[in-house]
Amino acid sequence: MKTSLQRRQDIKTDKIAQYERMVEIREFEEQINALFAAGLVRGSTHLCQGQEALDVGIAAVLRPDDVVLATYRGHGVALALGLTPESVLGEIMGKTNGCCGGVGGSMHMCDMSVGLLPTSAIVGAGIPIAAGAALAFQVQGKDNVGVAVFGDGASNIGAFHEGLNLAAIWKLPVIFICDNNVYGEYSRINTTTPIEDLHTRAESYNMPHFSLDGMDIAAVEKGMTEAVNRARSGGGPTLIEAKTYRFAGHSRADQALYRPAGELEQWQKRDPLKVTEEGLVASGLLTPEKIEKIKSDMKVRMQEVIETCSAAPEPTLASMFENIWTPVKASK
Amino acid sequence: MKTSLQRRQDIKTDKIAQYERMVEIREFEEQINALFAAGLVRGSTHLCQGQEALDVGIAAVLRPDDVVLATYRGHGVALALGLTPESVLGEIMGKTNGCCGGVGGSMHMCDMSVGLLPTSAIVGAGIPIAAGAALAFQVQGKDNVGVAVFGDGASNIGAFHEGLNLAAIWKLPVIFICDNNVYGEYSRINTTTPIEDLHTRAESYNMPHFSLDGMDIAAVEKGMTEAVNRARSGGGPTLIEAKTYRFAGHSRADQALYRPAGELEQWQKRDPLKVTEEGLVASGLLTPEKIEKIKSDMKVRMQEVIETCSAAPEPTLASMFENIWTPVKASK
Amino acid sequence: MTAMRFRQAIVTALADEMRADSSVMIFGEDVAVAEGPFKTSEGLLQEFGPLRVRDTPISEMAFTGAAVGAAIMGMKPVVEIMFMEFLGVALDQLVTEAAKLRYLSNGTLSVPIVVRASCGSGLGFGSQHSQTLENWVAATPGLKVVHLSDAQSAYSLMRAAIQDPDPVMVLEPRILYGERGEVDTSLKMTIGQARMIRSGGAITIVSLGQMVNVCKSAIEKSGIDVELIDLATVVPWDRAAVLNSVKKTGRLVVVEESPESGGWGSEIVATVTAELFGSLKGAPFRITTPDVPVPYSGVLETRYVPTDDDIVRQLTHAIGTGEKPKTWWQLEGIKK
């Protein structure tokens, strides 16, 4: 099996691999949905169908030694950054093969080898943490960057304001990516937020900002590249608003019945998979047949993943007592 | 002795009374400084010399049944709203004649009869509370307003962001007054905040905003009137940035040696007392002699206040156990 | 008596209070249009309208603070903190403002807010969404803290909390939302009064929240003549009820869904010991969760909280020997 680092390298420039990863994420989330419905996944799940271009685009631009702070809606980011579907699903099923050994669960993905810090289940919490990672890079004289991915709803929480201000005044190498998928839980963003273009909030911090089409991986890569270059070269933080759409409900069994009629369908016309397929076909890199093959292969692959994870051992009781403290080295 | 409500009515329109109140605040703060140095006031003090026009201007425009949430730098707001110097100094000296019976201290002034809710010693905390008071008025169908007065430094804390956003989306009748006195503790605002005109942060909430000259009571009254009228008539919140200057140090014995040379002197040219005096003399309402008389009378008056408070009884031990719970009425 | 789910008991209490008192209002994230993430405000928007029932932005500090301000000015706001952990971004408003403002106003104002929060483990929500965290809101003179344990206490204590003139934090074990129980809507419960669930002579168990059911099941399995007290109010807790019970039984065990270090039960044990030292027949002790973050895996989470079997084992040992039993993780040799 490939390591997460190898999987990360795969999508660096290879457009087909990037597309495959997007298909992987989509298929993964669909399967989670089914597993949850079947009672094989407990707790909650927050799926990211519709945001695959954003997740893969971010991962393609970043280096593995950059770091990402994402959220409970983190399966896509995790897979994009390179985590294997086994380590993500294993975690979601609470098994020892999960990236966190099963004690974390769906909301807590982590793999330090590709820069995925533990995703946070607290809205906004990752924003100052990403700034802090960037602070370390700045002090250490490294050209790495920190990235915080968070939702539209998160732009209303205090940590957003404080985190952006701090990053701006210290000119930290951090990129704030507001994934505006139109909803925070069951609330449409316009019901909780009196402005439409969330990225303009960066004006409060004298910080560069722009929005981009989150359904189009090329747009994501372009915007990310601009922001990452600025950060690496000492130009400080950027707030990017990626306009996407949450195809699924908020979590668990949410059917998202609160959406206005036709809204989902409108956005589905710009399904990031479809947008990418069209581009790849147009440029001759893929044919419709190859696309079908990729999709059907992925279904097979994902069934293997499910089998592997179902067969993986449950954690021992002792494991809940581990990893709370750092083992202390023999002291001087 | 006048009640706080009577004192409040005094300054509603009477320009001379307003000026006298400003002189009272100035003299009060100077005396506190001396009392603190003499060890007669314990804990900390946060003086407001330089901000008298703002405090009195706010009080003049508001009705006594509007409410104000201010901060630890609250002596001026308290006196302006009508609290007697005895009840403010008594509190600062921890005596039973203080507005809080001596258990609150310098940072906690309160008088519900003139709408002064307990001033908060936590930066930013009053912002959502003022919004909440405004929420009550909105639900109750009243035309009162809530006012939060806070510093420039407070514009960097989460509660500012969250409070303004909430007030905007609910169109609450609240006025946010950012008293930009250039410093937060020992930090000049430009070292912690990457923009100069703090009021522009209201753009993030699609909220009306403007700055005004906080050294000129006429400018304060004009700006406040605009914002209060909007709020009373259902037009929602406003962010006002009052440009002022903290003539004293941050607290206690702070000599403010960190200020650039000449900065204080520059601002002292626009000392709110001086600005007001010039206006009153120009319009013929006062003469330089009368002004001297007001000032020297105030010195005498303040010595009386100090004597009264020094002679006031200390609280009994039992009093620290009071007012924690609301006495429960005979239940149904 | 009416059979209803725990969450319906909450809705009913909210609705009854809103009918009885037009100053009661509710707000929080998705409590209005969506009727609550746990459906604890079903029908309220429709009945009471958008002035009194409101969705908020994701801004716990702002809406908790807004509740404080509205309460001072005559409303009785009930706000919902979706998961108790989220109070970590808003604790200031509850503990440093709400609880102290009456004191800081010389008794001229009151802050009748209710802060509701779902809490507890058992549903696979992971370590940032599964704690009870009474410790955050304890040690706060001016704040009352209640913890619901069934539909009846949900109904009666929620009404009491809303009627209370001072700030009250209400903890709602999330795992109980779907549970059915009988509710007598005319039954009043008083904040600060414990509930005697079962009287007995052999030993006193003091418990709270979702652990009350587990204790019941342990008592049934064990056949021991336990006196079971649902403390119901954590602050201020019912000293008289607990002391009277232990005077009778001579033995005390506290069963908690909170960690060995820092859990609320220490105060019960410490107080009872200090007061009744001479008349105790055996060491009073606590049965707690281990000092670990709440694990996600079902296999682990099930053992994280005290189980009925483990309670039976510990009760039997304690009554037999008068000594504190070992924890399961000591027995398993995992941690000493």
Next chain:
Amino acid sequence: MTAMRFRQAIVTALADEMRADSSVMIFGEDVAVAEGPFKTSEGLLQEFGPLRVRDTPISEMAFTGAAVGAAIMGMKPVVEIMFMEFLGVALDQLVTEAAKLRYLSNGTLSVPIVVRASCGSGLGFGSQHSQTLENWVAATPGLKVVHLSDAQSAYSLMRAAIQDPDPVMVLEPRILYGERGEVDTSLKMTIGQARMIRSGGAITIVSLGQMVNVCKSAIEKSGIDVELIDLATVVPWDRAAVLNSVKKTGRLVVVEESPESGGWGSEIVATVTAELFGSLKGAPFRITTPDVPVPYSGVLETRYVPTDDDIVRQLTHAIGTGEKPKTWWQLEGIKK
């Protein structure tokens, strides 16, 4: 041994660690240019420069969170929460993030942050600036909490906290900043180990922070042969030291600057009772503050914390009768 003030011991510890380890950095409000609101970072900006010593905006959530992120990526940030209460706007980052991230990374990362906060009463700062609030950070597996009591512990425990690979909260009694003491900079102290201040046979006192001095004075006044333990670390506390002491003396009193309800001492009393029940000679009990917000008036604040005279009275009563003494407010008939 060098004589230095408590606050200088802190500065010295910070400077020594910064010299020894280039990953140590400090930030907080006015800690750099102004050298700290309590002058606990004097000279650090000058010596270590603006990359490693920074002033922050008034944004406790942001800078505590930034410390977490920087710590994960190899720095050892020390941040200052000027007054413990301000953690109420940032608790999330310490308790729900920092303390849990090692767990949530399957042990692949560590979060070596130190969060310093001044705390405690006695200086007339009023009810929002005078508490100790250990309860906020207790019950948090993954977080250590120490509480300094003199210049020596300030120096040695601060160094230990910075060297610790995991998050440590350091409470600094504000009233001690100006106090002088002898410091041996070669003396290492270990987090989790209590300090034996005075050995004795009649009774064990466990105390913490500024109360340690008050206990010393009470012991002197009373002439009782007290064994005085400065617990020093609140989480994880030194069970062995306390249990061994009480095994010897048979009696325990905890002297706390925290309220009767919710204070940390209950856990000591409860644990000792559960473990040593059979060998106790008298009721273990706590001497605490009353359940009131910290009052401002000097007359009141002086009585808010336990006084040496009151401790003497309670010790004498306890040793004489084996029973828990009354509190002063019970004696004065103020509150029962």
